[in-house]
Amino acid sequence: MLKVGLTGNIACGKSFIGKLFSLYGVRIIDSDMIAREVVLPNSPTLNKIVEFFGREILLPDGSLNRAQLRAMVFADKNKLAKLNEIIHPAIHQRTLELCNQCAQGQPLDPNYINFCRQQEALKSQNSNQFSDVASDEGKIALCEPLDPKYVITPEQRPPYIILDIPLLFENHLEHMVDTILVVDAAIETQIFRIINRDHCTKEVAQNIIDKQLSRDYKLNHADDIIQTDILSIDEKRQHVLNLHIKYLASSQDF
Template sequence: MFIVAVTGGIASGKSTVSKVFQKQGIPVIDADKIAREIVEPGQPCWKQIREIFGDEVLLPSKEINRAVLGKMIFEDKELRGKLNKITHPTIHRKIFWRVCKLLVSGHSWIVLDLPLLFETGVLMDYIHKIVCVSCDQDKQLERLIARNELSETEARHRVNSQMPLEKKCEKSHFVIDNNGSVEETESSAMSIYNMMCESKQHWLNRISFLGLFLIVGFSIYLLLKVFNKLPASWQM
């Protein structure tokens, strides 16, 4: 199995691309969905957020008021760092375990939807190919303002808190231009899907994994054989 990461900027269209892969039967692990799961009332991250940010970031239902919390962290880099310190380790741990579960399920490849892939850099060593979904900043701001009902200033704060899309595109293997229609974006995603399906990388990974397994197994066998030949007085 190999991993394809979908990244980009906020409101650049990552979800549109990930859905194309999902519709074709490719498992998608969405970091944003995990981020929402771990801050549900009663969860350890929820408790830490409440402790640091106070009850003002809670709705009457005790759920996190994402609008209030978002406004706080995108206007204050220090607060954003505190929130990331609470949530990022848990998000990465859950992604890792979900990848492990899919590893034994027989899939040739899977997709990780990771908005902050380059910003955190944590999972880079495990990723085979990176797809960056890009669009012009004016289009990005327009979509973000409409989607989250933000002012232009608030939207700019959120866009500027991430690595510039130009740099993300430079670091990626594929770039999907999402300035056009949904159909055009989906067509670009399907082209990448077809290329990934033709890739033999999953076989190379399986052979490498099998080779590592055999090496470890043979090493243990040799150690046991040597251990059994030691004089009884030396054995514990």
């Protein structure tokens, strides 16, 4: 089973590209979703975090107070290292579990599927008008695939899957995938999207971008690239279809 790594810097339109692949029945294992799933209330990972950081990082309902934890770890590099020490193995283990389910032709864990749906519903409420996902044209594009004959049915053993890992290069996870697709946009586009999404200043947006691995590095280490800011939605649909056909062909070697 071929594993495609989907990555890219912030505000490059990666979510929309992932959704276009999903229209073809491609299974996507999302590391951001897993990072949230493994710290659900009463989970072993959350219990370890509480044991180290204290119960003040919990909200009244027992869920993780992300804002509080973020403030603590970014003020102390040692605490950030400890958090990564706790959470990264849990994310890695859960990712391997889901990959193995796909490789064996089993359905993905319903708990993971339901959690993703809940998170997507929350995210859709907060989508801004400048995103492809929220635009009228984008919503239409996500109704059906460009060419239905290439849809992978749920009964099929997946020929390939996508691992959506925003920090794939930063966390040196290239070994987990067979090929890498980078979703890219110009820095000016990223800044515009961040400002409109987060309602922050240009300086804050630039600071967020500066803390990420450089755009050039990711482009130079990509096997495939989709530059979202120079393509129309129709062109993105066609590009995704072309890559889907390519990955289907490549998967025959795995």
